[in-house]
Amino acid sequence: ILVTDDDLSHRTMLRTLLSGWGYAITEADDGGSAVEATRRQPFDLILMDIRMIKVSGLAALSEIKAFNPSIPIVIMTAYASVETAVEALKKGAYDYLTKPLDFDELRLTLERAMDHSRLKEENRRLKESLGERFDRRNLIGRSLAMKRLLDTAAQVAPSEATVLITGESGTGKEMIAGLIHYNSLRKDRPFIKFNCAAITETLLESELFGHEKGAFTGANRRKEGKFRQADGGSLFLDEVSEMSLGMQVKILRVLQERELTRVGGEEVLQVDVRLIAATNRDLLKEIEAGRFREDLFYRLNVVTLHVPPLRERLEDIPLLAQEFLTRFAEKNHKAIQGFTPQAMDRLLRRPWPGNVRELMNAVERGVVLSPGEVLDEAELSLLLPEQNGAAPPAAR
Incomplete structure (x- = not known):
C-alpha cells in the first residue's frame, strides 16, 4: 500500500497501524511524490489524503488514473471536504474515508x-485466456473447408451482422461463435452462451428475458436474463431451432426493436x-414443416457459416487427435507421446x-486408460467399436 499524506504524524500512525x-x-x-512512486513500482492500493499543500490528492488521482486506471485509490478527507471527495469518486477513486479515521x-x-x-485482475486474465482460446491459431484445421470457414469468420467478426452457424452436433459451432466475438469490437464485453434445448419451454422466456420478483412461483427476486447479461456484447443461442413458435416471435421482436420486458414486468x-x-x-425444411418462422430465419441469416463434419475433413483428424492427446496427457500427468500408425489409421477410418x-x-x-507411451490400435479398438458406414481410408 502507498500511503500519501503531508501530515507526518498521521502518516506515521497509518504506517504503524497498517504494518x-x-x-x-x-x-x-x-x-x-505519489505519482512518481506509482510510476516506479506497482502497488496494490493507494491510501491518499485529498488536501496536500504541494500537489493535491485530486490532481494526483487524475494523473495516476491516466496511466494506471485499474489501481484502487482510497481518499481520506476532512468532514468539510466531502463534496471534493465525491468529485474524487467521479474521477475514479474506489472510496473515501472521513477524518478522524x-x-x-x-x-x-x-x-x-x-x-x-x-x-x-482475475477477470482481465480470464478474458485474455478466453481470447487466446478463441484465437484463430488455436482452431485447428488445415483442410480447405476449415480454412474457408475461418477466413469467412474472420471477415464477419468486426461487423455487427447477426450470424447463423450451421452444422452437426459436435462440430465446434460454439468455438466459431467465440472466434467471432473475441475478434469483434465487442471483445471486451460479455460473451454469453445459452442452449435453447437445455431448458423447459416454461422457463425459457425467464432465462432469456429475465423476470420480476413474484412473476411466478419461486421467483423470489428479480433476475436479469441472458439478453441483459450480454448487453454491449454477444449472445450465442445454440440449438435455436428448438424454440417454440411463440418464443420465436419474442426473439424476433428483440432483434427488431432492440428492447425487451422482463417476465411479470412492464418496464421496457x-x-x-x-x-x-x-x-x-x-x-x-423446418420452415416448410411449420416449425420455424420464416421472418426470424431471415433476421438470423444475415451471414451463414457452415461447420463441416469431421468425416468431410479427414486431413484435420491427425492434427486434432495429437492436440487432444497432448492436452490430456499433461492434464492427467501421463507420458504418452502419440499414436502408432495403425492407431492413427483406425482414427482416419472411423465416420465420427x-x-x-x-x-x-x-x-x-x-x-x-493407456499404460504406455503411445496409443496403439488394440487400445483404441476397445474404445471405438466398429460402426457401419465407415469413412473411406484417407489418401496417403
Whole structure:
C-alpha cells in the first residue's frame, strides 16, 4: 500500500497501524511524490489524503488514473471536504474515508478494495485466456473447408451482422461463435452462451428475458436474463431451432426493436446485443414443416457459416487427435507421446458421427486408460467399436 499524506504524524500512525495488519507500506508526502512512486513500482492500493499543500490528492488521482486506471485509490478527507471527495469518486477513486479515521471502517475498506482489485485482475486474465482460446491459431484445421470457414469468420467478426452457424452436433459451432466475438469490437464485453434445448419451454422466456420478483412461483427476486447479461456484447443461442413458435416471435421482436420486458414486468428495457445463433437442423425444411418462422430465419441469416463434419475433413483428424492427446496427457500427468500408425489409421477410418467432440472424448479415454507411451490400435479398438458406414481410408 502507498500511503500519501503531508501530515507526518498521521502518516506515521497509518504506517504503524497498517504494518500491524500485515500490509507492506511505502510512504509519500505529497501527490507529486505519489505519482512518481506509482510510476516506479506497482502497488496494490493507494491510501491518499485529498488536501496536500504541494500537489493535491485530486490532481494526483487524475494523473495516476491516466496511466494506471485499474489501481484502487482510497481518499481520506476532512468532514468539510466531502463534496471534493465525491468529485474524487467521479474521477475514479474506489472510496473515501472521513477524518478522524474509524479504524474498523478503514480496515474493512482496504480489504474490500483489495478484493475488488484482485477480482478485476482475475477477470482481465480470464478474458485474455478466453481470447487466446478463441484465437484463430488455436482452431485447428488445415483442410480447405476449415480454412474457408475461418477466413469467412474472420471477415464477419468486426461487423455487427447477426450470424447463423450451421452444422452437426459436435462440430465446434460454439468455438466459431467465440472466434467471432473475441475478434469483434465487442471483445471486451460479455460473451454469453445459452442452449435453447437445455431448458423447459416454461422457463425459457425467464432465462432469456429475465423476470420480476413474484412473476411466478419461486421467483423470489428479480433476475436479469441472458439478453441483459450480454448487453454491449454477444449472445450465442445454440440449438435455436428448438424454440417454440411463440418464443420465436419474442426473439424476433428483440432483434427488431432492440428492447425487451422482463417476465411479470412492464418496464421496457433497451438492449444492445449482437446475436450469434446455431442449429444442427436444416431451417428451410423446418420452415416448410411449420416449425420455424420464416421472418426470424431471415433476421438470423444475415451471414451463414457452415461447420463441416469431421468425416468431410479427414486431413484435420491427425492434427486434432495429437492436440487432444497432448492436452490430456499433461492434464492427467501421463507420458504418452502419440499414436502408432495403425492407431492413427483406425482414427482416419472411423465416420465420427459425434464429430470433434466424439474424437476428443475418445482420445481422453485412451490417455486415461493407456499404460504406455503411445496409443496403439488394440487400445483404441476397445474404445471405438466398429460402426457401419465407415469413412473411406484417407489418401496417403
